[in-house]
Amino acid sequence: MILHGRAFVDGAIRDDILVTLRGGVIADVAQHAQVPADVRRVAGIIVPGFIDVHVHGGDGADFMDAHDEGNARILEFHARNGTTALAPTTLSSSRADLQNAVEAIARASADRGAEVVGIHLEGPYISAERAGAQDPKSIRAADIHEIAALLAEAPRLRWIITVAPEIEGARGLMEHFRDRVLFSIGHTSADHATAVAALEWGAAHFTHLFNAMTELHHREPGVVGAALTSVNATAELIADGVHVHPAALRLAAMALPHRIALVTDSIRASGLPDGDYKLYDHDVIVSDGAARLLDGRLAGSILTMSRAVQNMVELAGLPIETVIPLATEVPARILGVAGRKGKLEGGYDADVVVLSEKLEVEEVIVRGYEV
DSSP states (O other): OEEEEEEEETTEEEEEEEEEEETTEEEEEEEOSSOOTTSEEEEEEEEEOEEEEEEOEETTEEGGGOOHHHHHHHHHHHHHTTEEEEEEEEESOOHHHHHHHHHHHHTOOOTTSOEEOEEEEEOSSSOGGGOTTSOGGGOOOOOHHHHHHHHTTOTTSEEEEEEOTTSTTHHHHHHHHTTTOEEEEOSOOOOHHHHHHHHHHTEEEESSTTTTSOOOOSSOOHHHHHHHTOSSOEEEEEOSSSSSOHHHHHHHHHHSTTOEEEEOOBOTTTTSOSEEEEETTEEEEEETTEEEETTSOBOOBOOOHHHHHHHHHHTSOOOHHHHHHHHTHHHHHHTTOTTTSSSOOTTSBOOEEEEOTTSOEEEEEETTEEO
């Protein structure tokens, strides 16, 4: 398959690009004024496939269900919306439920769905005060033995673990696994000093920046301040226009260039009509583009990566050339697959998305197969 048109290559939208796909990889990317007659001409923009480091579900299924068929449905749904690789994300739960979910994720596959390249444990080692839509009964002290058992289920995948650094055992957990796990600061009541200390213990990422963490104040910068002034850490943004104000989306992208990863934090309701849904043990109501608990607290999102990209352009006012890496190159780096995903480059996986002029998904190719 050979695509021809405008494409995001080497940090810019360039004209007359030929993208040749062969055997599940990108065989060549080159600029040609003279184009063979048998190529597929693209009217929109050719971009790398999107990569989501924080996704709970979609199309009626949740990774916490630990159902193989449901997991395949999630992977296929997000692939249709431009996500070609992702990290299934769990929630605070019982030990048995978490173990079952991880085992199911480890064996998950979808022939033409997004590729599972990591696992993100969002809890259970978080702050009860900042639990958000997570189950407070399942929150517990950090446990090195529990994590060791879980890591053994999927040793070849990239692991992200969201931890509140102020809880019991957090420092020991980070220092013990810092070479095997990407620790992310999130769902936390930590002050600025504790968050900065956690970056020394081994944390290098922030879970959904601004949400479920101590806010930025000029006399107590909080966890948000620690993120925005960090040197190397990366951070997630839920760009649905509900979780974070457009001005804050723009601020974060400008403050942390090449270190923001757009995420969906999507739940099973993503792709489905408004109504009542479940998020682990919680009842969730989806209405007016937001998912909330019965008390009004946000409960994940119904976002897709393609919509997140649109929102960063339309709401945050950022140029598309700035936004595309936030959905491709940065998450690829976070998930340890930057050598084969996140760019249109020879030798990379044939994960390609064709966007319309309005940045809507027109075509998705995953590992060389059309979705």
